Amino acid sequence: MKLWGIDLGGTKIECAVLDSDRNLEVVVRMRLPTESANGYDHILNQIKRLIDMVAEQVGERPNKVGFATPGVLEPDTHLMKNSNTICLNGQPLKADLERILGVPCQLANDANCFALAEALIGAGKEHPTAEVVFGVIMGTGVGGGLVVNNKIIAGHHGIGGEWGHNILEEGGEPCYCGKAGCVEQVISGPALERYYERVSGEKVSMKVILERFHLGNDEHANATIERLLEYYGRAISTLINVLDPGLIVIGGGVGNVELLYTAGYERIRKYIFNKGVVTTPILKPKLGDSAGVFGAALL
Known part of the structure; x- marks a missing residue:
């Protein structure tokens, strides 16, 4: 059986087809630019074009497709919300995809797809007893996905x-969500670069x-x-206090900062409601940038 997944990103759309009869072997992977500046209908056309291209490679069309999306469907209205690809917001994305593709579609937030893939076929394989897995995205934005x-x-x-x-920070920077001082406006890559520029007067990359x-x-x-490190420790401690997951996986560019897994781990001890004892495994992802599209297929 072929599992079809689409990772709908702000700059690229990726499709992967996995063969469930062959240990989820990748049959085909293909990408197209999203070109979101051209609007919602153009994104739909790009998705349809990509599915057609992959179907030609595979030799068959999908009977259903999973989608990792920026933002989520509002459960009551079935319209998209909270997407940083702004033209998706307020649109009936699931209904439109099913109309143009002619097959059932399952949508989930991209961070949830990341968490699902890592839980099932990534880092979670090293911790099979973890009932609760939280996937953190720390990159251009900050998000999370919960798998139980x-x-x-x-x-x-x-x-x-x-x-x-x-x-996370009272009186912090305004966020596109309407609040100020959100986790994303404190410990995302761009937020840290802005902070450095503010205190130094020089604009440089996170790498520098x-x-x-x-x-x-x-x-x-x-x-x-x-x-x-300080705000990471504070923010992760709230996750552990509320969910107490058996595994946390951290993706995104900032997630590659090695200090998060050493000095950052120590900062969590300051804030956790467990007398400073933290044993939660916090790992880098095993699937790299494949997690989103694999998670979509696994839907």
């Missing part, structure tokens, strides 16, 4: 796992900030990484 007993928990409002839009931190001669880089 191998099932995505979308929640009553469809916002289960939305860790990135809780207020880390290099300068490790050289040890830049007080502004030190302050930026200190900010990351």
